[in-house]
Amino acid sequence: MEILKIKPKRDKDIAWRTVEKEALIVNPKDSLIYPFNRVATRIWELADGGKTVAEIIDEIKNEFDASPETIERDVAEFIENLISKGLLEKQ
Amino acid sequence: MNIICKEINPSENIGVITQRAEKKLMPLIAHLDLTYRCNLKCLHCYCVNDSERAELTFPEIKSLLDQLAEAGALLLTVSGGEVFLREDIFDILEYAKGKLFAVSIFTNGTLLDEDKVKRLAALRPLSVELSLYGTGEKVHEKITGVAGSFEKTLRAIKLLKARNLRTVIKTMLMKENFCELENIFLFTKRENIELQLGVEITPKTDGSRAPLTHELDEKILLGYFAGDIPSSYNPQRELTVEEMANKPACGAARVTCAINPYGDIFPCSILTIPVGNIRAVPFKKIWSSSQPLLNSLRNIYAYGDLPDCSRCSLITHCRRCHGIAYLESGNFAGKSESACRYAKILKNVNQRFLNKEGSNGGREETLRKTGS
Numbered sequence: 001m002e003i004l005k006i007k008p009k010r011d012k013d014i015a016w017r018t019v020e021k022e023a024l025i026v027n028p029k030d031s032l033i034y035p036f037n038r039v040a041t042r043i044w045e046l047a048d049g050g051k052t053v054a055e056i057i058d059e060i061k062n063e064f065d066a067s068p069e070t071i072e073r074d075v076a077e078f079i080e081n082l083i084s085k086g087l088l089e090k091q
Numbered sequence: 092m093n094i095i096c097k098e099i100n101p102s103e104n105i106g107v108i109t110q111r112a113e114k115k116l117m118p119l120i121a122h123l124d125l126t127y128r129c130n131l132k133c134l135h136c137y138c139v140n141d142s143e144r145a146e147l148t149f150p151e152i153k154s155l156l157d158q159l160a161e162a163g164a165l166l167l168t169v170s171g172g173e174v175f176l177r178e179d180i181f182d183i184l185e186y187a188k189g190k191l192f193a194v195s196i197f198t199n200g201t202l203l204d205e206d207k208v209k210r211l212a213a214l215r216p217l218s219v220e221l222s223l224y225g226t227g228e229k230v231h232e233k234i235t236g237v238a239g240s241f242e243k244t245l246r247a248i249k250l251l252k253a254r255n256l257r258t259v260i261k262t263m264l265m266k267e268n269f270c271e272l273e274n275i276f277l278f279t280k281r282e283n284i285e286l287q288l289g290v291e292i293t294p295k296t297d298g299s300r301a302p303l304t305h306e307l308d309e310k311i312l313l314g315y316f317a318g319d320i321p322s323s324y325n326p327q328r329e330l331t332v333e334e335m336a337n338k339p340a341c342g343a344a345r346v347t348c349a350i351n352p353y354g355d356i357f358p359c360s361i362l363t364i365p366v367g368n369i370r371a372v373p374f375k376k377i378w379s380s381s382q383p384l385l386n387s388l389r390n391i392y393a394y395g396d397l398p399d400c401s402r403c404s405l406i407t408h409c410r411r412c413h414g415i416a417y418l419e420s421g422n423f424a425g426k427s428e429s430a431c432r433y434a435k436i437l438k439n440v441n442q443r444f445l446n447k448e449g450s451n452g453g454r455e456e457t458l459r460k461t462g463s
Contacts, residue, residue: 015191017165022111026165026193028217
């Protein structure tokens with residue numbers, strides 16, 4: 001899958017804050033706010049432009065309990081979703 | 092796997108976010124007044140400049156922003172006074188961006204030029220919100236008290252729009268400019284600019300009621316609420332007794348905090364009872380302390396928690412603010428004379444609409460067409 005090779009990076013204009021492992025994300029381009037749960041927050045933190053989606057998936061597999069297939073599918077979908085919303089950039 | 096990424100429009104559903112912040116005692120919404128100095132002399136201004144006290148320096152503001160970020164503050168409003176009178180304003184804004192705040196800037200716009208707006212665009216604030224009181228210099232400057240201010244504010248609005256920055260025009264409607272309501276509405280529609288209208292003038296932070304002399308009278312307010320600008324009134328059913336008791340009260344000290352230019356910390360920007368000063372005590376220590384004011388405010392979740400209001404029949408229409416109640420009576424949990432007045436008017440308007448007596452005489456349709 002092509003998505004596995006890209007290195008997602010948080011858009012530089014996004015405002016965000018993590019408290020007790022849960023992040024709130026604000027996109028100043030459309031003023032929308034996204035409350036993330038723990039898994040979403042961890043993926044967001046890992047999307048620093050230095051790791052591929054495949055590497056992020058491996059991290060999530062190490063840190064959270066779910067079947068490998070589910071994690072691969074859901075993390076890739078989530079990252080694609082954030083790219084489409086302009087929260088993450090492709091690298 | 093449960094990956095939650097829910098999209099929320101804060102103007103429609105901020106409650107989802109604030110409830111979460113409240114549980115964690117996060118001052119999610121922080122209001123920072125950087126200065127009370129101003130180059131305008133607005134008739135209704137509530138700020139009191141204390142020239143005896145030193146404003147927070149840039150290093151102090153950096154430390155404050157670090158502490159606010161650590162406490163979970165995310166939505167930061169920088170206001171004043173006129174914030175662009177501070178020579179270090181861009182240092183402050185750049186630092187706030189680096190700390191990942193979503194920053195809204197309140198300004199009169201008169202000091203903004205092409206270069207400054209270009210720098211602002213690079214910082215991508217959440218919004219830049221400007222006060223405009225009319226669509227011509229005569230009315231606008233009658234309120235600002237400074238000749239030439241209208242052209243400068245208008246120029247700023249155009250520059251901000253040209254840079255595609257989210258620009259919001261805020262208009263306080265009062266005796267002196269109510270005649271401009273329709274013009275301002277049409278101007279913002281034509282220019283595709285967000286408009287926030289207000290009618291509720293607050294006393295000065297030192298308790299002076301002088302600004303209230305500019306408030307609209309009841310008859311005009313009735314017409315305003317029943318009118319079509321900014322949108323026609325949306326009638327609502329009266330809440331049941333139980334629903335009224337559970338209607339959420341103001342979130343001061345639960346999800347909001349405010350800081351004045353001298354480092355005093357407040358539960359919100361209107362309720363100006365200091366709970367500590369950042370120069371003397373770290374923010375976290377102040378915010379997590381169990382001092383009586385913070386405890387009392389944090390125990391007011393709903394109207395049912397307000398002894399003087401819990402049995403009031405106007406709760407459905409009430410927009411009570413703890414801060415205004417305090418400025419009016421010295422009791423933040425007591426009745427707010429102005430909130431009662433507005434609630435009575437809104438109840439009256441609501442009743443008219445429920446009885447299908449509300450009428451716009453076709454004016455609404457005309458405005459919509461002009462605005463589209």
